[in-house]
Amino acid sequence: SQPAPMLELKELVVSYGAVRALDKVSFTVEEASVCVVIGANGAGKSTLMKAISGLVPVAAGEILLEGRPIQNMSAERRVNLGIALSPEGRRLFPELTVRENLLMGAYLRRDQVEVTVDLERIYGYFPRLLEREKSQARHLSGGEQQMCAIGRALMSQPRLLLLDEPSLGLAPAVILEVIRAIRQISQDGTTIVLVEQNARLALKLSNHAVVLETGRLSLAGDSKDILNNPQIAAAYLGRA
Numbered sequence: 159s160q161p162a163p164m165l166e167l168k169e170l171v172v173s174y175g176a177v178r179a180l181d182k183v184s185f186t187v188e189e190a191s192v193c194v195v196i197g198a199n200g201a202g203k204s205t206l207m208k209a210i211s212g213l214v215p216v217a218a219g220e221i222l223l224e225g226r227p228i229q230n231m232s233a234e235r236r237v238n239l240g241i242a243l244s245p246e247g248r249r250l251f252p253e254l255t256v257r258e259n260l261l262m263g264a265y266l267r268r269d270q271v272e273v274t275v276d277l278e279r280i281y282g283y284f285p286r287l288l289e290r291e292k293s294q295a296r297h298l299s300g301g302e303q304q305m306c307a308i309g310r311a312l313m314s315q316p317r318l319l320l321l322d323e324p325s326l327g328l329a330p331a332v333i334l335e336v337i338r339a340i341r342q343i344s345q346d347g348t349t350i351v352l353v354e355q356n357a358r359l360a361l362k363l364s365n366h367a368v369v370l371e372t373g374r375l376s377l378a379g380d381s382k383d384i385l386n387n388p389q390i391a392a393a394y395l396g397r398a
């Protein structure tokens with residue numbers, strides 16, 4: 159029989175009081191793929207990431223991780239099952255060093271030797287973080303903060319990595335550096351769901367794309383097909 163997909167959303171509904179932020183959103187993410195979530199401000203992208211990681215309650219529908227319903231589990235339990243979020247705005251501990259921030263991502267782990275190995279692996283993805291290892295997070299540039307936030311998420315050894323706007327506010331050269339690392343992380347076998355404002359960039363980076371419009375899924379498909387379809391490209395990507 160077919161293995162269950164890494165992630166499956168079924169008719170997911172999330173509300174903030176009277177605001178329905180997600181309205182029956184359904185899609186599937188296959189293991190080892192990169193799925194990008196595109197949409198305007200307020201479309202529900204961050205809410206989607208929070209719902210998957212357990213930071214906002216689900217009003218209806220299901221979230222399946224490798225076939226297993228997780229929508230009623232705590233965020234901590236989901237980390238243990240292999241989901242990690244690098245949140246929008248990064249949320250590092252400003253007074254802690256880069257290394258200490260990274261180790262915070264491993265706080266649920268008991269395998270200290272392997273934690274050190276993973277730290278080295280993250281410095282491999284982001285050599286800049288090794289150079290800044292002893293700096294307090296508050297002294298980092300925006301790009302370095304982003305790298306540190308992604309690294310911290312990786313320290314829980316996720317099978318599913320959620321990245322909320324990793325390129326937000328970064329200079330083009332730094333964006334390329336972050337993208338190169340995301341590609342590498344994906345090639346090493348981690349499944350990735352990524353929120354990205356820059357649709358063209360996002361489609362080049364991903365295998366699969368979903369478009370949210372005011373809480374509803376308006377398009378889902380292979381990133382290549384979307385990039386190569388002139389009508390869709392015009393509607394979602396604007397002018398080249």
Ligand code: ATP
Pocket residue numbers: 174177178179197198199200201202203204205206
């Ligand atoms: P952005 O790119 O601006 O972060 P987004 O696509 O991530 O946008 P969300 O942040 O998920 O969108 O917001 C979706 C909708 O839910 C918006 O209408 C927003 O105003 C509303 N919303 C988000 N968080 C809350 C909250 N804590 N309380 C009330 N409404 C909220």
